[in-house]
Amino acid sequence: MSDGPRTLLEQEIRRRGWRGFRDVATAYDSTARSLFPKNGPTLTEATYYRWLGPGTRSLPRPDACAVLERLLGHPAERLFGPPLDDDPHDTYHLKELIQMTAEEAATDARSQAASISxxxxxxxxxxxxxxxxxxxxxxxxxxxxxxxxxxxxxxxxxxxxxxxxxxxxxxxxxxxxxxxxxxxxxxxxxxxxxxxxxxxxxxxxxxxxxxxxxxxxxxxxxxxxxxxxxxxxxxxxxxxxxxxxxxVGAQGRRRLQAIAARALGHHGDREQALSLLAATDEVLAEGATDDLHDIGGEFGFSAARCLMSAGTTALLIGDAESAKKASRRALGLARVDDRGVAAKAAVDLGLVLLLAGELDEAAEVLAPLWQLAAEQRGTGLVQRAGRLRAALADPQYRDSPLALELAERAEDVLRSANARPPLAP
Known part of the structure; x- marks a missing residue:
């Protein structure tokens, strides 16, 4: 058997680092539920190996094709065709080829230089x-x-x-x-x-x-x-x-203050945690800069991240109203620019609503969690999904079909992220 992928489908599975049927089925089933909430297709082990096996491959049913196309970003006809190669007319691969060429050229040029430019x-x-x-x-x-x-x-x-x-x-x-x-x-x-x-x-x-x-x-x-x-x-x-x-600029100080507030809340120092939460708006207005945090992205600490963390801290110390307010603001700011922050804020807001018995509204605000790709679900979000699953086990939701559905979707998040049991706190 050749070591190389036989189809683009197999190639895309390898590119994502999925290790066998279980990883693929988790991602596939999650995507299927988002496309077909009631009667979506599921991936069986026999189907998985048939799709990747040798021989002629006919296209799956239309609903299965739709799931594969959403999950892997290629038309179904292309996925069951040959893998990408160095065909210069293949636009998808051309971008990767250009990037690889640029990196190789830069490496070669550096190796030949007598000193660093x-x-x-x-x-x-x-x-x-x-x-x-x-x-x-x-x-x-x-x-x-x-x-x-x-x-x-x-x-x-x-x-x-x-x-x-x-x-x-x-x-x-x-x-x-x-x-x-x-x-x-x-x-x-x-x-x-x-x-x-x-x-x-x-x-x-x-x-x-x-x-x-x-x-x-x-x-x-x-x-x-x-x-x-x-x-x-x-x-x-x-x-x-x-x-x-x-x-340290304003964004760096925001980050440190947010971490301190959450630690104080977990440590039981509710008064100091509340004091730091009350200063959130003041910190958001600060404008000092530095060369690292102003790069932005992961090195920055945007207003959305600051508000998301404030919502988490408020939830931790039992201040439901502040948690709801901060999480809603964070969700509004982060929905487009940072889907991971949006998903975390959505879960925090959903938890507040569940504690208040507002199941229907909680179900609506949790959409950013389900929409986030499995490979982007980090540790902080996985821990929140664990708390969400626990909240849905409350006796008041025991006979609710909606609560059962949400609990199952939370479990899917835990599985798809290859999560260990949620850590304290």
């Missing part, structure tokens, strides 16, 4: 920034691959220069790539590795004396500690970041 460093800086800005719309696993490559490029270039300014700049870029890696690995559910990468980013920042990067790395360590049920450790890391003094 400033243009080379500029190019790497742009790549790191682009990876950070694209993070909200890319699967975390893809950023793991990209971030690793960027860090390795920065390290190779550091070894080729003795110019102090260039060495420092490349140290910062290696640290930024490590910081981005730590967040992506966290969203893949690997918290110990994420913590190690965040510390690595912090070490790069210390060497380069880059305060914003130090603050970001410490904030990530605090965020990881919070999700591991260690609020005291989370607060310790935030205080270390605060002790760095000036140099």
């Amino acid at each position: 400033e243009l080379t460093i500029d190019h790497l800086r742009d790549e790191v920034a682009e990876a950070a800005r694209a993070y909200p719309v890319r699967p975390p696993a893809q950023t793991v691959t990209t971030g690793r490559s960027l860090r390795e490029q920065a390290e190779r270039l550091r070894e080729q220069t003795r110019v102090p300014d260039q060495h420092r700049e490349l140290t910062v870029l290696a640290g930024q790539a490590s910081a981005l890696l730590s967040v992506a690995v966290f969203d893949c559910g690997e918290l110990p590795a994420a913590r190690s990468l965040a510390r690595t980013a912090g070490l790069y920042a210390e060497v380069a004396r880059d305060v914003p990067l130090q603050a970001y790395a410490l904030g990530t360590l605090a965020y990881i500690a919070y999700h591991q049920g260690q609020p005291a450790e989370a607060l310790r890391q935030v205080r270390r970041a605060d002790a760095l003094g000036s140099g």
Whole structure:
């Protein structure tokens, strides 16, 4: 049997990193339910292996074709045809070929240079920034691959220069790539590795004396500690970041304040958590800048993210009205620009409504959760899906068909994200 894919269908399955029938069936069935809420097709193991097996392939039923087209982004006729090759007339593949060619040419040019050109460093800086800005719309696993490559490029270039300014700049870029890696690995559910990468980013920042990067790395360590049920450790890391003094812009301070508020709420310090929540609007209005957080994307902390986190904290300390208000505002701001934030805000809002017995309205606001692709569901969202599933098990919803349907969809989110049991808090 050949190691290469025989069809575009098989090729697309491999490109997404799905490992066998279970992963494919989870994504397929989730897409089918979104297209056909009542009587959608399901993928059986026999059908899966028939589609990928050798021999002549006839197209599936129209509803199955519709699911495959939505899931994989190609017409069904094309999916059951040959895989993409280097055909210059294949528009889909041409974009990838151009990108690969540009990267190979840049690598070859760098290897032949007697010294590092400033243009080379500029190019790497742009790549790191682009990876950070694209993070909200890319699967975390893809950023793991990209971030690793960027860090390795920065390290190779550091070894080729003795110019102090260039060495420092490349140290910062290696640290930024490590910081981005730590967040992506966290969203893949690997918290110990994420913590190690965040510390690595912090070490790069210390060497380069880059305060914003130090603050970001410490904030990530605090965020990881919070999700591991260690609020005291989370607060310790935030205080270390605060002790760095000036140099951190408004978005960086927003991020640290949001993490601290959530940790305080989990720690039981309701008064201080409420105090930080009350200052949310004031923090949103601040305009100080820095070279890291103003890149945006994952390195930034937008108003939508700030409000989403405020809603989560309010929910944690039992302030339902504030949670509802902040989550609605976050949902409105993030619906287009950051679907991951929108999905988190939607679940928080749904939880508030469920606690108030408003099942029908909760079902309506949860749409962003179901619409988010399985590969983009990170750890924070998976934990929320676990809390949503628990809330739907309340006795008041025991005999509700709608509650049962929502609970099943929440379980689908947990399965599709290859989630372990939700972590504390």
